Amino acid sequence: MAIQWFPGHMYTTQKAITERVKDIDVVIELLDARLPGSSANPMLAELTAGRPSLKVLNKQDLADAARTALWLAHYNALPATRAIPLDASQTTPAQAIVRACHELSPNRGGMAKPMRVLICGIPNVGKSTLINTLTGSRKAKTGDEAGITKLEQRITLADDFYLWDTPGMLWPRIVVPKSGYNLAASGAVGRNAFDEEEVALELLNYLKTHYAAGIAERFKLVELDAATIAGMKDEDVLDTIGRKRGALLGKGRVNLQKAAEIVMHEFRAGNLGRITLETPEEFAQWLAEGQRIDAERQAKKAARGKKRKPGADLAEGQAPEPH
Numbered sequence: 001m002a003i004q005w006f007p008g009h010m011y012t013t014q015k016a017i018t019e020r021v022k023d024i025d026v027v028i029e030l031l032d033a034r035l036p037g038s039s040a041n042p043m044l045a046e047l048t049a050g051r052p053s054l055k056v057l058n059k060q061d062l063a064d065a066a067r068t069a070l071w072l073a074h075y076n077a078l079p080a081t082r083a084i085p086l087d088a089s090q091t092t093p094a095q096a097i098v099r100a101c102h103e104l105s106p107n108r109g110g111m112a113k114p115m116r117v118l119i120c121g122i123p124n125v126g127k128s129t130l131i132n133t134l135t136g137s138r139k140a141k142t143g144d145e146a147g148i149t150k151l152e153q154r155i156t157l158a159d160d161f162y163l164w165d166t167p168g169m170l171w172p173r174i175v176v177p178k179s180g181y182n183l184a185a186s187g188a189v190g191r192n193a194f195d196e197e198e199v200a201l202e203l204l205n206y207l208k209t210h211y212a213a214g215i216a217e218r219f220k221l222v223e224l225d226a227a228t229i230a231g232m233k234d235e236d237v238l239d240t241i242g243r244k245r246g247a248l249l250g251k252g253r254v255n256l257q258k259a260a261e262i263v264m265h266e267f268r269a270g271n272l273g274r275i276t277l278e279t280p281e282e283f284a285q286w287l288a289e290g291q292r293i294d295a296e297r298q299a300k301k302a303a304r305g306k307k308r309k310p311g312a313d314l315a316e317g318q319a320p321e322p323h
Helices: 008-023 042-047 065-076 094-104 127-135 177-186 196-210 212-218 226-231 234-244 256-268 280-307
Strands: 026-032 053-058 081-085 115-121 153-158 161-165
Touching: 008 042, 008 115, 026 094, 053 065, 053 094, 053 127, 065 081, 065 280, 081 094, 094 115, 094 153, 115 127, 127 153, 127 161, 177 196, 177 256, 177 280, 196 212, 196 226, 196 234, 196 256, 212 226, 234 256
Parallel strands: 026 053, 026 115, 053 081, 115 161
Antiparallel strands: 153 161
16 A cells, blocks of 8 residues: 555645745755655655755654664654754754754844744654744644645744745655655554554564563563564464453454554553654665666556557558547
């Protein structure tokens, strides 16, 4: 299943960013520290090309600390880019963000040349919570569902520091299938755009290999060690979790839909431990494979288009058959 979600308000956001970025000094992209590659918007990179970029790995308190360090090193090695970790509930994140912006654009500041910053990110990445923390108020709506913020808004952090907030935005076509699953598992995709059971199975496939101990501890699978869980089929792990949590139908059958919802809730809440669903090396491999498959798909589509051209297969001067 290819997961795609780009509702109409995201197209409006795309146009708004295109116009706003002309007057922007620094672009802040809020990433989910549990999926820093999958939550980086390739369309945003195109829209803001040439602008200094601050990558904020949010929800770092839920992520694998060792893997967060790898991702920070990855992004900090890119030109005109800084990366910092953050937990949106921190009470004083403004200093780190303002300092990083001034490092990226040192010639901006003061009333004559105020710093103009655009903050973007995927849905449900914690952007509104961060903005409320920065401003010490509830200027931005928050929630645990994707698509809460629908309008661009300007926020003054200081007399010479303006921040433009934009609604959460994905991109029209996700070419990395694994990214689609990770985004859905994190809550960045609307619930009507994916099948919970399929996403939960993909999530468990990764967790049982890399974080099996967290599964065993959270779901009290005392009879199973990490190695045993890692060797189980994804469907059997989901079935076992459903039975442990009492997600049952008649005659002892497991309600797999309910079990899937339980797995995703526990992951999103951080109850399975500190987890990161991808390393820079893994994501690079997924991206290369996704781009290869997408290029093949585009080539086949172009070839089909050529074949459909009227008269393309007719000999020169031959009239088409009447319909």
